Amino acid sequence: MARLRRAGPDAGLRGDRLGRRPRPRRRPRPAEPHRRAAPAVTVPAGPGEGRPVTAGLPVAVRPLLVASDLDGTLLPPDLTVDPDLVAAIGELRAAGVTFVVCTGRMVKSGAAAAETLGAGGGLIVSYSGGVVADLASGEWLVHLPLESAAAVDVVRHARRLGGHLNVFVDDQLYVEQDDRWTEWTTSYLGIDVRLVDDLLALVEGRAPTKIVLAADPADIVRLLPDLRARWDGTLNVSRSQPHFIEINDRRASKSGALEWLRARLEGGGPAVACGDGLNDLDMLRWADLGVAVAEGDEEVRAVADLVVPRAGLPGLFRRLAALPA
Structure with missing residues (x-):
């Protein structure tokens, strides 16, 4: 494996945690909620008998x-x-x-x-x-966490939309709502969650690494263009799972x-x-x-x-x- 030169930014997480104990979650295997101009080449799984390893690559x-x-x-x-x-x-x-x-x-x-x-x-x-x-x-x-003003705007706008938010601070998931999206996220990822009264207060004081808006896939498709336009040049907004919109700092x-x-x-x-x-x-x-x-x-x-x-x-x-x- 190539060795990593330890030059460049050193940006570990800092800051204390909220004084709340994480609640244990049960973790069953969940079901899913509802540059180049050249064309791609479809290739089989392996080189095949007598086929050069560079063929098709x-x-x-x-x-x-x-x-x-x-x-x-x-x-x-x-x-x-x-x-x-x-x-x-x-x-x-x-x-x-x-x-x-x-x-x-x-x-x-x-x-x-x-x-x-x-x-x-x-x-x-x-x-x-x-x-x-x-x-x-x-x-x-x-x-590369979100800047405070941007994170505050995300939380406020999500509240106006009536959406569920997953907020990640110091590699910990925080939510306001213990709902189906919280259950799916914790079960799928195998993680604990901390339930807080006010996500706005959380992001005002501590920079989140990422915020995720969860909604039904049809709503995600409808919301994605508007959210990208709203935070163009400020945040990176993308769809990951069919029911998740990921919101990162523009540098990430x-x-x-x-x-x-x-x-x-x-x-x-x-x-x-x-x-x-x-x-x-x-x-x-x-x-x-x-x-x-x-x-x-x-x-x-x-x-x-x-x-x-x-x-x-x-x-x-x-x-x-x-x-x-």
Whole structure:
């Protein structure tokens, strides 16, 4: 694995926590609530008998890093872990490729998922670029929270819309409403929640890393263009899950976090990014090889260099690991 040079911003979290004890949540496996002009190439899972490992790949040398989204890309909706995928990630890492989980999840939830996938102890991009962390040391290398005025406006506007908000501060989830969205989030991510009386008071005093608006998918589709227009140039607004709108500081993006990491990795080679959702678009455009899973959004498939079924990722990772350095 390429080594990370410890230059650049050091932005760990600071600040005390609210004096409230988290409530334990039961965690059943939940059901789901309701640049380039060239076309993508669909490739099979593996090189096949007698087929060169470079066949069908727009890159001819082993990548410096492979970054992949988590939910919907590495993990299907039921969160089943494919043992073949775990083995393939291990082969990438053994070949010296830096494997980066790049997710909208909070750090501790993303770290737990990375561990099950055989990517524990590595680097992670969490909160869709709001945090870059070293899982081996626990250090937050980059933290880009929302500015206070912007966070206050988000909470006030969400109240006018009557929407549910998930607010993440110091890698802890805070909500005002103990409703179906709270239950789904805590169950799906396997995390605890802190119920507070006033999210506005919380964000006025402590900068959130990310805010998520939860609503039915049809409402998300209707609200997304308006929210993007409202906070254009101030916040990054994107859809992750069909029922989530993610709201980050304007500086936070998956591509920005990966570019920061790439500049600090020793060695050369292309960057590969894999994703399925609209919040993956920027990193697929940024990468030397952008890979979309066939089960992902049509818009994501349209910008990708390669489209593979989710079940084909292990074969793709093995082909990348086998490329010459």
